[in-house]
Amino acid sequence: MTIASCGSVSATTLGLPNSTAIPAEKARLPKGLFVAKIPVSAKTKQRLANDIESITMLSLLQARNTKLAAGTRVPEILVIGLRLHEPNAAVPTDIVELIAMQRKSGMLFVCVRDADFEGTTRQECAFAVRRALPARAGHTTTSKVFASDWQPAGEATLNATDPAVDSMDALWESLCSQVILDDPSPIDVNTRLARRMQIAQLTAQVDKLTRDHQRAKNPEQRNEIYAKLHKMKRQLEELQGQ
Known part of the structure; x- marks a missing residue:
């Protein structure tokens, strides 16, 4: 055949x-x-x-x-x-x-x-x-x-x-x-897939906040963005460590 x-x-x-x-x-x-x-x-x-x-x-x-x-x-x-x-x-x-x-x-x-x-x-x-x-x-x-x-x-x-x-x-x-x-x-393919998607989403958000922080002129605004950026980086590290 x-x-x-x-x-x-x-x-x-x-x-x-x-x-x-x-x-x-x-x-x-x-x-x-x-x-x-x-x-x-x-x-x-x-x-x-x-x-x-x-x-x-x-x-x-x-x-x-x-x-x-x-x-x-x-x-x-x-x-x-x-x-x-x-x-x-x-x-x-x-x-x-x-x-x-x-x-x-x-x-x-x-x-x-x-x-x-x-x-x-x-x-x-x-x-x-x-x-x-x-x-x-x-x-x-x-x-x-x-x-x-x-x-x-x-x-x-x-x-x-x-x-x-x-x-x-x-x-x-x-x-x-x-x-x-x-x-x-x-x-657990769904669990692993959900984690992969969360990591991709958080990575994109971290990249955007990093650029926003670099562009921000107002000290109060920079501090606010930095706090969000720090929180998301911590979430990203936790997910990547699982």
Whole structure:
């Protein structure tokens, strides 16, 4: 069986079990499939048509072909390759959102592009997932597309063998953790994600207050800003130390 690939990337090169690989003849998905049943903006339609060269199913991870326990939230995980048309293209988060929102099970996207590198061109890969953001009880849940950094396509791998991964639910948590946090552990992903987001928010606020403090002329205003800055720096140090 010839297995599906997106550029030079396949289930095998990603380190996924051969039992999960999709046959090449069944792998290609028509772009029109994703705009046929839901309203889509003209801009997203244009990006789908012009920026995405092809959409390919690379792997379908299920309890039966991974030897994991069935999931209660995630029955299966589909790994989809997006071959990007333009060199040095960014991860197409709007296209990931468009496709992922139409399917309840987990979807991991493998974005493949050509990129300039040291006077030549190489193929690069980035992973993306759509995941609900951590929310307090009673608050509306929203989702966001997260993407990993770009890396050489030949070095892009996914770890499906973490010792704590014992079910499809845990596998999905592990894959999300790899994409978002660069860590295969499926434990407390929402907690770790919330902390990462808090750190990013506080870092931005510290940077802004630092600039405000440098610009402030009034001594009273400078002292007020400094007090806020000192408090936020302490909060940031506490979070980074956890």
